[in-house]
Amino acid sequence: MRNHTPVPTRAVQATAAASAVVVALTLTACSSPAAATPGIDDETVKVGTHQPLTGPAAAGFSSISAATSAYFEYVNAQGGIHGRTIEYVVKDDGYNPANTQSVVRELVQEDEVFAILNGLGTPTHSSVLDYLGQNGVPDLFVASGSTTWNQPEEYPSTFGFNADxxxxxxxxxxxxxxxxxxxxxxxxxxxxxxxxxxxxxxxxxxxxxxxxxxxxxxxxxxxxxxxxxxxxxxxxxxxxxxxxxxxxxxxxxxxxxxxxxxxxxxxxxxxxxxxxxxxxxxxxxxxxxxxxxxxNYLPNSPGGDWYELFQRINDEYNDGAPFDGNTVYGMSVGYLFAEALAKAGEDPTRETLVEAVESGELVGNGILPLTFGADDHAAYDGVGIAVVSGGVQDFVGATYRVDGESVSAVEAEPVPLENDGIPAP
Structure with a gap:
């Protein structure tokens, strides 16, 4: 006679279902918030950018992303941020808005980056602004001084980097x-x-x-x-x-x-x-x-602490590439992102990353304080004046800040180097 498998009673089925729910809830509770966020897990955070590695702006700016990558390698060698290493995915858009749209979609949909960092160019980045906003992707520290990035109500996840x-x-x-x-x-x-x-x-x-x-x-x-x-x-x-x-x-x-x-x-x-x-x-x-x-608004004075740190990082992690203002810029961007990531907590989400930038607690490494806040997505409201003398470009002590409809001379307030340029958690 054939053996038949007993059919579970409704009570047994209900108990099994309840157990499955409990197990699922327990697994969810044990999972970190990062596990459900694109581009981040317990070991790595992945961010992406569009840069002009070719085209009319390449000769002036293609070295920026390499400098940022070098800074991230330096951070990773020191253990990363909250134990996570930073992976920087750089894609060439040729300073062409049509290309920018294609590569940014790849970064978001295929590479599944946690955030876009330092996308370069006013016409290029403008072409992806709405797309990033609609997809809830943090759009941090745009490499352009356009005032477009400072519209918190319309673009709550977009922040500029340059002084506008x-x-x-x-x-x-x-x-x-x-x-x-x-x-x-x-x-x-x-x-x-x-x-x-x-x-x-x-x-x-x-x-x-x-x-x-x-x-x-x-x-x-x-x-x-x-x-x-x-x-x-x-x-x-x-x-x-x-x-x-x-x-x-x-x-x-x-x-x-x-x-x-x-x-x-x-x-x-x-x-x-x-x-x-x-x-x-x-x-x-x-x-x-x-x-x-x-x-300029960044620590670009030869002999300064930040300048010397970035030179050392450049020599060790950037294959000794030429050291110039683009190097300082790229590494300064990397530092500010690392600082924001540290402030976003041990299990950061896209929301906590944006909150960290808006908190007003980021310091950066500029010659004036950062101005980020919930109602202000611009990084700097002032700049210093640099002059070339005898083949050396350096600040001359003239610094100006713009407040509404007025421009006034102010004292520079350079941020000191601390902790060897690794943001503290």
Whole structure:
């Protein structure tokens, strides 16, 4: 006779079901919050970025992400943050918004990153802003000074990193007015939000009639002869530049070919001395750049503690790549992310990461305090002025802060190096 398996009674079935629920709840309770969050587990946190490794902005900015990666390797070698190592996935968008959309979707949907970090460029990052917001991906420390990133109500998970272009334009213009009252001031800007908001800052300091001419360029046209010719014709004595590094060099080189040598003041996005010498050449670069003025908010003083730490990290973890302002920038971004991750807790989620940035407790490593808060997603409201003298680019003690509609001189408040540059939990 065939043996039959007994059919469970309803009571037994109910008991089994209840037990299964208890087991499931117990497993859920024992799981860390990170286990349910994309890009993070008990050992690793994965973040991603879009960068111009090729294209018109590559020569000026492609080294930034390598510097950030080198800093993360340094942190990982010291045990990571809360025991987790940081994996940085870098994808090339060629400074093309269409490419940016493709690679960011890959980062979010295929690589499943925890956050996007330091996506570079105003036109490029603007193309993915809504997508990241709709998908709840923390969008941290955008590599652009556009005021677009500082809209907490519309983009609650997006934060800028650069001092915004209004701040830089106002600071450079005020410095020009302080140094040479009555000089004829002109502006050359990129034909997008970069140039437009920079001009707003300049006019904040000088008034709406304070600019003799405003010329624009497109990154798709590597010729600024007409623009420089118009500025020379207007009698410009001080030219303020809202330009990326390649076009800064192009402006100076074109003017020199015309036999015209005005003073040049540049945004931090296009004012790195070693990078500009690389464009202009060792023979003429140092000569054309003597007295060159730029804005900055990071610890870019040769001999400073942060500067020396980043040099050591560069030598050990970045294959001894050339050390310049982009290196300091990339490692400063890495430090700020590591600090935010440490503040987000032992089991961070995307929500606690955003809360950590908004808490106002992040310090960073700038020459002025960070301004992040629940109602302010901009990193810095002021910059220092650096001048090239004898082949060395360094701060000259002039620092400006923008508060609403006013720009004023202030004292720098550089953040001291602590704990060998590893954020404390």
């Amino acid at each position: 272009y209004v701040v830089e334009g106002a600071a450079l213009a005020q410095y020009a007015a302080d140094q040479k009252p009555g000089a004829v001031v002109c502006v050359l800007g990129q034909d997008d939000d970069f140039g437009e908001t920079f001009l707003q800052g300049v006019e904040l300091a000088l008034g709406s009639d304070g600019v003799a001419t405003y010329q624009t360029y497109s990154t798709s046209n590597e010729d600024v002869t007409a623009q420089i010719g118009a500025m020379k014709e207007a009698g410009c004595e001080i030219n303020l530049l809202a330009t990326i590094n390649g076009f800064t060099a192009m402006a100076l080189g074109t003017a020199a070919q015309m036999g015209w040598f005005p003073q040049w003041y540049a945004s931090s996005s296009g004012g790195d001395y070693p990078t500009l010498v690389g464009f202009l050449g060792e023979d003429v670069g140092p000569k054309l750049l003597e007295g060159f003025v730029s804005a």
